[in-house]
Amino acid sequence: KQEVTQIPAALSVPEGENLVLNCSFTDSAIYNLQWFRQDPGKGLTSLLLIQSSQREQTSGRLNASLDKSSGRSTLYIAASQPGDSATYLCAVRPGNTGTASKLTFGTGTRLQVTL
Amino acid sequence: NAGVTQTPKFRVLKTGQSMTLLCAQDMNHEYMYWYRQDPGMGLRLIHYSVGEGTTAKGEVPDGYNVSRLKKQNFLLGLESAAPSQTSVYFCASRPGGQGNTEAFFGQGTRLTVV
Numbered sequence: 001k002q003e004v005t006q007i008p009a010a011l012s013v014p015e016g017e018n019l020v021l022n023c024s025f026t027d028s029a030i031y032n033l034q035w036f037r038q039d040p041g042k043g044l045t046s047l048l049l050i051q052s053s054q055r056e057q058t059s060g061r062l063n064a065s066l067d068k069s070s071g072r073s074t075l076y077i078a079a080s081q082p083g084d085s086a087t088y089l090c091a092v093r094p095g096n097t098g099t100a101s102k103l104t105f106g107t108g109t110r111l112q113v114t115l
Numbered sequence: 116n117a118g119v120t121q122t123p124k125f126r127v128l129k130t131g132q133s134m135t136l137l138c139a140q141d142m143n144h145e146y147m148y149w150y151r152q153d154p155g156m157g158l159r160l161i162h163y164s165v166g167e168g169t170t171a172k173g174e175v176p177d178g179y180n181v182s183r184l185k186k187q188n189f190l191l192g193l194e195s196a197a198p199s200q201t202s203v204y205f206c207a208s209r210p211g212g213q214g215n216t217e218a219f220f221g222q223g224t225r226l227t228v229v
Contacts, residue, residue: 004157034217034218036220041225042222042223043119043205043222043223044205045220046217046218046219046220049217089158091158091218102148102160102163102173103160103207105157105158105159107155107156107157108157
């Protein structure tokens with residue numbers, strides 16, 4: 001059974017700092033990995049999707065990397081801003097067929113960027 | 116562009132009452148999912164559907180039923196609500212097939228069972 005772990009559970013950084021969020025998964029047979037952002041009381045917003053054949057994806061100040069063989073992904077946020085404060089979730093999609101692409105989620109990292 | 120819409124957004128139920136949560140998507144997606152989110156446990160899959168007229172159990176299906184009579188709608192029912200079903204419920208959808216496509220989520224339904 002796939003298990004996804006995110007460390008740390010919570011993080012507080014001053015504005016302007018670069019930071020790294022970690023996601024690890026136990027079964028390396030994944031199809032892709034998706035990073036989401038969740039604001040308090042809101043739904044999930046997709047940030048980046050990395051295919052299993054890719055090493056990284058970039059969108060603006062966000063960069064996500066994937067090391068499938070070691071079961072790890074990192075989300076790098078450059079020059080953090082207070083507006084980045086949210087919970088960040090990673091989710092993996094299994095690589096085997098017949099699974100209807102069910103995502104397995106980590107428990108998230110709650111990020112607070114202070115002024 | 117609506118995307119994935121969930122109704123209602125909030126609901127308080129008494130133990131033993133029933134209710135139906137509605138998820139509607141306007142993206143012509145084949146796959147739809149219902150998750151629940153509880154503190155410290157992440158999102159867990161309740162039921163899912165790979166197309167109109169099909170449903171299947173996820174990780175935590177007990178106490179819930181679903182129906183997908185129309186492609187755009189996925190209903191989650193609680194026949195006899197229990198306090199353990201207090202949670203935030205999220206619906207998601209995704210295009211079918213094995214392509215590298217993203218899942219899209221609704222805004223959630225916060226359910227409290229007293």
